[in-house]
Amino acid sequence: MTDAIASSSPDTAERSLGIVLVSASAAVFGLTGVLTKSIHADPLTITCWRGFIGSILISLYVLWRRRRSGNRQTLRLGWRGWLLAVEGALASIAFISAFKFTFVANVTVIYATSPFIAALLAYLLVREPIRLQTMLAAAASLCGVAVMVWSSFGSGNLFGDGLALLMTIGSALYMIMVRAFRDTPVVWAGAVSAMLLFALGWFVTDPLAVSARDALLLIAFGSCFALSSILWTEGARLIPAAESGLLGSAEVPFAILFAFLFLAEIPPMASLIGGVIVLAAVFAHAGRDWVAARQHAAPNLS
Secondary structure, eight states: HHHHHHHHHHHHHHHHHHHHHEEEHHHHHTTTTHHHHHOOOOHHHHHHHHHHHHHHHHHHHHHHHHHTTTSOOOOOOOOHHHHHHHHHHHHHHHHHHHHHOOOOOHHHHHHHTTTHHHHHHHHHHOOOOHHHHHHHHHHHHHHHHHHHHHHHTTTTOHHHHHHHHHHHHHHHHHHHHHHHHSOOOHHHHHHHHHHHHHHHHHHHHHHTTHHHHHOOOHHHHHHHHHHHHHHHHHHHHOOHHHHHHHHHHTTTHHHHHHHHHHOOOOOOOOHHHHHHHHHHHHHHHHHHHHHHHHHHHHHHHH
């Protein structure tokens, strides 16, 4: 009995650490909207700084992980890795720009539908089977997004909602490519994507023409971007995929809460109603996957 408890305690400790890391990643990522709206610079300047700081920190992390593995992890991207990097950079530009033109709640809630859009695109593009519960959750979440977008007509937020939808579709394509390109160093591709953002911002804008206040916020933004990526990568290694997906969904309420606390931003009632519909679909879908995974794992532990 004592031996059984002793042998299971490391797994319990690892799982607890994974939960903490993924939850912390969601909280840090939830600051994206607040930081973007607090910075007075244009979206390209923000993405330039985010790419500069983020690429340095993520590259250091990748090199550290590679050294720990005995330099067995490849840094060769190939055309697949470069495609991931470019697609990720374009989605990031749309993501940052969306916050400038609509409510934080709208962007984060629309982004929460990306797993469902990925499932639909995977079915349409490569005929990957789609589960009934995913179809129902996708239909419900798209209804919620429709309520939010409909309320933006005539309010000046429609352009931002459109950018959020564009970014979400880009993120869904990114998910599909990550699954298809299993041998590609995804985290390293993320670092290269951040470098591309820096290069684009440097040649298109003047990233040095920012105030001291904005410079500090931009450094904090890039650091948060890298930190959330690293926390997610490390935490997701320690817990099942279903559980990491459920915990990762917490970034939406975190983002809305931070926008209320730091920006006093209260979205219109239609956005709140649409957001509730989307969040209910996301958490119900992720929760069912989590319960199914635990039920599947229970017989293996007995």
